[in-house]
Amino acid sequence: MMRFLRALFGAGAPAADEAIHLYVRCARCGTIVHVRVDPRNELLLEFDDSGMPAGYRLAKEVMDARCFRLMRADIQYDRTRRERDRSIDGGTFVTREEYERQQSAATPRSGA
Numbered sequence: 579m580m581r582f583l584r585a586l587f588g589a590g591a592p593a594a595d596e597a598i599h600l601y602v603r604c605a606r607c608g609t610i611v612h613v614r615v616d617p618r619n620e621l622l623l624e625f626d627d628s629g630m631p632a633g634y635r636l637a638k639e640v641m642d643a644r645c646f647r648l649m650r651a652d653i654q655y656d657r658t659r660r661e662r663d664r665s666i667d668g669g670t671f672v673t674r675e676e677y678e679r680q681q682s683a684a685t686p687r688s689g690a
């Protein structure tokens with residue numbers, strides 16, 4: 579099945595498990611937002627003083643759907659794309675479990 583999908587989408591398509599998933603809670607209204615990041619498109623290569631690749635950086639703006647306040651996540655990775663550091667402005671990082679708990683507690687979405 580996996581082989582068929584790869585053939586269907588071509589070799590250039592990112593595998594589903596390469597995505598980075600962020601879960602951030604808005605500091606103002608408490609809404610948790612799930613953000614899916616495609617590392618191939620959104621990770622920026624950074625260089626050290628000698629011009630050698632030092633690692634990657636992800637600068638992501640996140641907005642929740644309740645109070646529409648903008649949060650800014652900033653995550654740094656080493657050259658093997660392992661996370662080194664993360665910070666966020668206007669919110670906090672939470673776990674996927676916390677996100678799913680909030681989703682199951684929320685009323686069903688109307689429309690969308």
Ligand SMILES: [Zn+2]
Pocket residue numbers: 604605606607608609642644645646647
């Ligand atoms: Zn909010």
